[in-house]
Amino acid sequence: MSLVADGVSAGYRGRRVLTDASLTVEAGETVGLRGPSGSGKSTLVRVLALLHAPETGHVILDGERITGTRHRVPASVRTRIGVLFQSPRASADPRLTLEQLIAEPLLAVRHPRDLIAGRVAELADRAGLTADLLARRPHAVSDGQLQRACLARALVHRPRHLLCDEATTMLDASTQALVASVIIGEQRATGMGVLVVSHDPALLERWADRVEDLTTVTRSH
Ligand SMILES: Nc1ncnc2c1ncn2[C@@H]1O[C@H](COP(=O)(O)OP(=O)(O)OP(=O)(O)O)[C@@H](O)[C@H]1O
Numbered sequence: 636m637s638l639v640a641d642g643v644s645a646g647y648r649g650r651r652v653l654t655d656a657s658l659t660v661e662a663g664e665t666v667g668l669r670g671p672s673g674s675g676k677s678t679l680v681r682v683l684a685l686l687h688a689p690e691t692g693h694v695i696l697d698g699e700r701i702t703g704t705r706h707r708v709p710a711s712v713r714t715r716i717g718v719l720f721q722s723p724r725a726s727a728d729p730r731l732t733l734e735q736l737i738a739e740p741l742l743a744v745r746h747p748r749d750l751i752a753g754r755v756a757e758l759a760d761r762a763g764l765t766a767d768l769l770a771r772r773p774h775a776v777s778d779g780q781l782q783r784a785c786l787a788r789a790l791v792h793r794p795r796h797l798l799c800d801e802a803t804t805m806l807d808a809s810t811q812a813l814v815a816s817v818i819i820g821e822q823r824a825t826g827m828g829v830l831v832v833s834h835d836p837a838l839l840e841r842w843a844d845r846v847e848d849l850t851t852v853t854r855s856h
């Protein structure tokens with residue numbers, strides 16, 4: 636199992652921001668990705684998450700070349716990749732309670748309803764979210780609590796690959812440690828591959844098995 640960017644170039648409205656990037660994350664490994672601000676790290680994550688189509692090159696998921704973005708590929712492909720972003724407020728639907736937020740990806744694929752509550756409760760417990768917090772909406776919880784719900788949501792399908800884009804940058808040290816330990820625990824249990832994008836060399840040093848620099852995984856920039 637692996638998630639691969641193979642010679643990916645990408646941009647926005649005709650302006651290229653990423654040229655010929657190649658990166659592989661194997662099952663069970665944690666790869667760190669660093670690089671200067673604006674070098675295209677988040678863009679590469681969005682391409683790997685099937686949220687942004689590359690101009691050239693491919694995403695290869697578990698040996699299969701993927702064409703099309705997230706809403707166009709089958710659920711069985713989409714659910715293999717979990718994503719956690721820096722800002723939980725930008726990605727969390729403000730109308731949903733934290734419990735609904737975590738459950739929503741399961742409802743979207745018509746997961747058996749009687750199994751949803753148990754799965755949500757299990758992940759909420761691991762993320763340290765109490766029943767009181769689960770009943771609240773995003774505006775009534777802290778960034779750290781919301782990010783923990785987003786983490787539970789990202790893991791709800793037991794993804795084979797998890798992409799973390801500065802996912803702990805905004806968090807205090809104890810929440811950062813909790814998020815990392817939940818991810819590491821999941822990785823040990825499932826053999827999930829993890830990509831960690833961060834500006835923090837100490838975090839990458841601690842967490843990643845190897846660290847890649849975006850300026851060296853692209854042929855030219
Ligand atoms: N939605 C967008 N529309 C237009 N340009 C964008 C968009 N998102 C990013 N960009 C531009 O693409 C370039 C790469 O951005 P990206 O966020 O991928 O870099 P990054 O390495 O993650 O940066 P940082 O470390 O500052 O988060 C930047 O010049 C940025 O302004």
